[in-house]
Amino acid sequence: MMPLGKKTNETIVMNAPANNLNDVNRIAFGAEFSGDLATANDIRIDGKFDGRLYCEGRLVVGEKAVIKGDFFCTDVDFSGTMTGGNIYTRETLSLKGNCSVHGDLYFKRFQVELDAKFTGACKVLEEGEFAKVSAALATMLK
Amino acid sequence: MDNNVNLNEVSRISAGTAFKGEITTSGDIRIDGKFEGRLNSKGRLVAGEGAQVNGDVICQNVDFSGKMGKGTVYVADTLALKSGCSVNGDVHYKRLQVELDAKINGSLHTLDEAEFNKIANQSAAVKAAPSKPAQNEKQDDAAGKEN
Numbered sequence: 660m661m662p663l664g665k666k667t668n669e670t671i672v673m674n675a676p677a678n679n680l681n682d683v684n685r686i687a688f689g690a691e692f693s694g695d696l697a698t699a700n701d702i703r704i705d706g707k708f709d710g711r712l713y714c715e716g717r718l719v720v721g722e723k724a725v726i727k728g729d730f731f732c733t734d735v736d737f738s739g740t741m742t743g744g745n746i747y748t749r750e751t752l753s754l755k756g757n758c759s760v761h762g763d764l765y766f767k768r769f770q771v772e773l774d775a776k777f778t779g780a781c782k783v784l785e786e787g788e789f790a791k792v793s794a795a796l797a798t799m800l801k
Numbered sequence: 802m803d804n805n806v807n808l809n810e811v812s813r814i815s816a817g818t819a820f821k822g823e824i825t826t827s828g829d830i831r832i833d834g835k836f837e838g839r840l841n842s843k844g845r846l847v848a849g850e851g852a853q854v855n856g857d858v859i860c861q862n863v864d865f866s867g868k869m870g871k872g873t874v875y876v877a878d879t880l881a882l883k884s885g886c887s888v889n890g891d892v893h894y895k896r897l898q899v900e901l902d903a904k905i906n907g908s909l910h911t912l913d914e915a916e917f918n919k920i921a922n923q924s925a926a927v928k929a930a931p932s933k934p935a936q937n938e939k940q941d942d943a944a945g946k947e948n
Binding site for chain 1: 810811812813816817818819820821822823825826827828830833834838859913940
């Protein structure tokens, strides 16, 4: 096991190249995606998404976003609405104030702000569980 | 033409991303990764040099620099095939612009507004999936004729 501080630094370095706006995937407000999406970069959703999503970076769900389905991500910042499904987060899952989540959450670390609405189950991921559940979608990137 | 597009309103499939499925959007979209499925946009599609597109695309305007494996493209206004792009498939457009060194294997068709609207509506109906609304429309049509 690595010290917690060191691990955090590594995560930041890993995400640094994706800070270029052109590398961030985006589902804009007014756009609806349904299907499977796999990405090595970050993704921001402000529109609607229904399906399965695999993201090796950070998933940001904006306030107006409505999502449904299975999500496999390294980090998640959630401010929108989830109407059903599962979120698997390899590192940190953060539910922001006024978000609304119906679904089950799996994570390593979890943070909830005041006024976040959450209905569902919570579970800490076991070693290797993330890789196992996300394997099918991760192959899309190859 | 409004070239000052707010970046936040553009959907984007970046390089290093694969998407399989269906996209409907009222705004613009940029693809630099892999796309497979159906895209219906009321705005502009920009496919970058690294983009791989397979499937049906229905758009207002298209700037295409990437690779299209197989599929059909319907463009209500202008289709621009940029230098270095490669298109295998059928393209339907109102206005076409092709740069030197664009590779095209497929058929080219012009498209008028009525045809485009028909195809766009059909695609929207397929997307709405449940067959009930379509049936209702037919019934309404039949009722209209009787009257």
